[in-house]
Amino acid sequence: MLTPGIRLGLRIGIPFCLVFAIGSGFLASEKRRDALDAFVGDIRASIQERPEFMVNLMAIDGAGQNLAEDIREVVPLDFPVSSFDLDVEQIRDVITGLAPVKTAAVRVRPGGILQVDVIERQPVVVWRTRDGIEILDHTGAHVDDIPTRASRADLPLIVGGGADEAVEEALALLRASQPLGKRLRGLQRMGNRRWDVVLDRGQRIMLPTDRAVQALERVLAVSEVQDLLDRDVAVVDMRIGARPTIRMTENAVEEWWRIRKTGGVGQ
Secondary structure, eight states: OOSHHHHHIIIIIHHHHHHHHHHHHHHTSHHHHHHHHHHHHHHHHHHHTSGGGEEOEEEEESOOHHHHHHHHHHSOOOSSEEGGGOOHHHHHHHHHTSTTEEEEEEEEETTTEEEEEEEEOOOOEEEEETTEEEEEOTTOOEEEEESSGGGGTTSOEEESTTGGGGHHHHHHHHHHTGGGGGGEEEEEEETTTEEEEEEGGGOEEEOOSSSHHHHHHHHHHHHHHHOGGGSSEEEEEOSSTTSOEEEEOHHHHHHHHHHHHTTOSOO
């Protein structure tokens, strides 16, 4: 009885065994187990549903009216709701899954407010495809669909398959195209490899796959000195940098042949 092991068994082991036996006997009855579960559930509910733990409304900052409505639609909470029943990480993931949302933060503010802070994607170009018209941000991510080009006439236009994958290059070309002013109609992606700069009067500057900005700057420099784009030029082909090609308009070609036939051009 004086050994440490025996004393430890008498002080701890026997009471533990008695409690375990009594508890097992009590829980052996399904009816008593159900009553215990109900009792624990009532206690938990009484704590979780206390006024200080209830969320009564959702506040959304940083989102426009349409996006705010979309957020409330994809997060259909029935207020008031206990903060213990809210999975803020799951709510954040749902909100960031919306195309116009760049980032989102969700938290429960004091006063029972579910606070949603949103940073929207900023559209920089209009992309027209066979499937419709949409606006993209600087990474090429979809922001929204629009019914017509005129809906966002303030944004430049890009067209063609794969154009959304080269928005950053398109923006660089658009910056270089500023001297063209209102003559610029947009950029067209060709074969998902390169760009054409489309101007009014049916003119087009065909750019190479590599160093497209530098090729465009060369054309604009020549045009500034020699009024190249003010002439009857249909296409300036810069795809082969060592051999730029100019294609005249049909009317200019016909006029040239007429002059040649009448002897206006030396044989």
